[in-house]
Amino acid sequence: xxxxxxxxxxxxxxxxxxxxxxxxxxxxxxxxxxxxxxxxxxxxxxxxxxxxxxxxxxxxxxxxxxxxxxxxxxxxxxxxxx
Numbered sequence: 908x909x910x911x912x913x914x915x916x917x918x919x920x921x922x923x924x925x926x927x928x929x930x931x932x933x934x935x936x937x938x939x940x941x942x943x944x945x946x947x948x949x950x951x952x953x954x955x956x957x958x959x960x961x962x963x964x965x966x967x968x969x970x971x972x973x974x975x976x977x978x979x980x981x982x983x984x985x986x987x988x989x
Contacts, residue, residue, distance in 0.1 A: 915944035930966040943968070 914923040916935045923932030925945055934957060942951045943966065951969040958965060 912946045928967060930968055931963055932966075934962045934964045939966075 909924045909926045912923050912925045912930070914921045914930065914932050916939065917937050919935055919937070921932050921935055923930050923945070925931075930943070930945060939952060939955060942949050944950075945968070953967040953969045955964060955966040957963070
């Protein structure tokens with residue numbers, strides 16, 4: 908599910924859309940580093956591509972999934988990575 912996020916690139920803050928793995932945002936026209944800040948969380952960049960039709964930068968991020976606590980059928984806590 909896509910959600911609106913704030914992306915910090917260098918000194919710029921840009922609005923983007925994030926689905927947990929892919930980040931779409933307007934091309935900031937500056938060099939990207941090895942990581943990017945999405946809603947205050949630093950995530951490593953795996954790859955990126957520029958959609959020249961709309962000048963949208965599409966970035967695949969590592970470690971973007973979250974770990975959720977949920978109870979198993981026997982009532983014990985378990986970590987589930989999504």
